[in-house]
Structure formats: structure tokens, C-alpha cells
Amino acid sequence: MIGDNIKHLRIRHQLTQEQVAEHVNVSRQAVAKWEKGESIPDISSCTALAKLFQVTLDNLVNFDDSELGIGLPPKGKHFFGTVKMGERGQIVIPKKARDVFRLNAGDTLIIVGDEERGLAIVPEEQMSNFFTLVKTPLDDDSG
Numbered sequence: 119m120i121g122d123n124i125k126h127l128r129i130r131h132q133l134t135q136e137q138v139a140e141h142v143n144v145s146r147q148a149v150a151k152w153e154k155g156e157s158i159p160d161i162s163s164c165t166a167l168a169k170l171f172q173v174t175l176d177n178l179v180n181f182d183d184s185e186l187g188i189g190l191p192p193k194g195k196h197f198f199g200t201v202k203m204g205e206r207g208q209i210v211i212p213k214k215a216r217d218v219f220r221l222n223a224g225d226t227l228i229i230v231g232d233e234e235r236g237l238a239i240v241p242e243e244q245m246s247n248f249f250t251l252v253k254t255p256l257d258d259d260s261g
Contacts, residue, residue: 120164120179123190125153127171127178142166168193211239 226242
């Protein structure tokens with residue numbers, strides 16, 4: 119997986135093997151071997167690669183896009199898998215997503231949508247914080 123991930127990220131970032139090698143302080147041949155799966159980078163090289171490509175170390179090493187064909191998400195962005203909607207519109211939020219965003223049973227979530235971009239689920243607390251940030255002087259005028 120790591121070799122494929124390095125190659126996909128290198129291509130996505132429009133870098134040559136030589137350029138990646140310079141950033142990571144290894145030879146171009148080392149990068150070529152990683153991409154072919156003939157060897158794997160050491161931990162310091164993995165850390166440098168993750169920083170270069172702006173992905174998490176975990177995703178660099180473990181991300182497998184073979185099922186869905188999507189690329190590695192940038193650091194701070196997540197792909198939690200797919201869910202099926204039930205007959206009454208219910209979905210189950212994957213455990214990893216609940217853990218990352220600290221969602222618990224009973225939490226209020228807000229569903230927002232854009233006809234071109236799709237739906238988003240936002241915790242109520244975050245939406246309240248957003249509305250506080252975008253409050254204008256006209257919002258305070260009660261009179």
C-alpha cells in the first residue's frame with residue numbers, strides 16, 4: 119500500500135521521483151524502489167513524505183483506495199467509508215467518524231445542503247460557534 123500511496127501522491131503533486139528524493143534526502147532509486155514495492159521507507163522518510171504530501175502518517179502507510187478508487191485525503195480531511203440510507207432516511211455514522219468528532223448518542227446534529235455540492239452534517243455546537251463568528255452589527259440592532 120505505501121508504495122502505491124507514494125506514487126499516487128507524487129503524481130497528484132506533479133513531482134518527479136528526483137524531486138521527492140531531494141525533499142526526503144534519499145536517492146531517486148530509493149523512491150523508485152518504494153513505488154515498485156521492492157523496499158519500504160524508514161520511519162524518518164515516512165515522516166518527511168507525510169509532511170511533503172500533507173497527509174497523515176497513518177494514511178500514507180495504511181490508506182487503501184482499491185475498493186472505492188479515491189485518493190488519500192489531505193491532513194485534517196477524512197474519508198470514513200460509505201453508509202446506506204434506511205427506508206425512513208436513517209443512516210449510521212461510522213464509529214471512527216463519531217470518535218474523531220466526539221459525537222455521542224443524543225447529540226444534536228444539523229443537516230445542511232447545497233444542490234450542487236451535496237449534504238453536510240454539522241454538530242449543533244459548531245454551527246452555533248459559526249453563527250457567532252459571522253454575526254454583524256446589523257444583527258445586534260433590535261430597533
